[in-house]
Structure formats: C-alpha cells, structure tokens
Amino acid sequence: MRVWPVQDAKARFSEFLDACLSDGPQMVTRRGNEAAVLVPVAEWRRLQAAAQPSLKELVLSDVARTDYLVPSRGKGRRRRLEPIRSVAR
Template identity: 70%
Template sequence: MTVWPVQHAKARFSELLDACQREGPQVVSRRGTEAAVLVPIEQWHRLQAAARPSLKQLLLASDARSEELVLARGGGRRRPVVEL
C-alpha cells in the first residue's frame, strides 16, 4: 500500500483514485500518522458483506444468542381501566 500525505492526496486526488483502482488500497496520512484508507468499491462491497452475517448464518451459528432476545416480562406500565 502506498502512503499519501494529506497535502498530496488533496492536490492529486485523481492520481490517488487511479492508483486505488489500479493497485488497490491507498493510505492517506496526516502529520506522519495513518489517518484513512481509500479502497476500490468492489473490495468495499466484499468487506461490507463479510462483516454482516446473513440471517441463515445467524440461525445456524453454534453460539446462538437467543437468551438475549427474550425480553423480561412484567416491567411495563399498565393503562388504567376506565369504567363505562
């Protein structure tokens, strides 16, 4: 990955974008510290899909968290009964 100082990234954004599409992720640094990464959109979509499991994966997971989904009962307030 190539590291671009923020001043160069701003001044040569088109080059940064072309390098990202041609070579892959590009790092932008601010004051010598890595601050951000520009990634191609295809890679971004793959990362997003991998980070979000499907419903099927959640249901088939061995560490199912069903006990956390059940709400405690009796904690709500009841409305007063109005006599007709």
C-alpha cells in the same frame, strides 16, 4: 499499499484515485499518523458482506436476536418448590 500525506492526496486526487483503482487500497496519513484508506468499491462491498452484524443491527432486527446474545441453557436439575399454605387467623 502506497502511503499518501493528506496534502498530496488532496492536491493530486485524480492520481490518488487512479492508483487506488489500479494498485489497490491507498493509505492517507495526517501529520504522520494513519488516518484513512481509499479502497476500490468492489473490495468495500466484499468487506461489508463479510462483516458480522453489529450490536445495533441485532437489536433493531425483527428476527431471533437472542440467538446471538443469550447462551444456551444448561441441563441442570431444578429444586422442587412446596406450595404456599395460607395461614388461618
């Protein structure tokens, strides 16, 4: 993966884009720190399809959201409760 300073990526964007399409992802740095990656659209779609649903997507979904969020219930026995008796006054 080639690393491009942001100034070079801006000044030579066509070359930057061609490198992405022919050689794969291209890293952009700002002040020496990694800032972004330009990836071909086919790879982006593959990554999006492989991603797990986010918490926001799970909460907003109308399908069984609790399948992911709630652990299965144990098989332990429950204690027996006696019925409440009313007290006469």
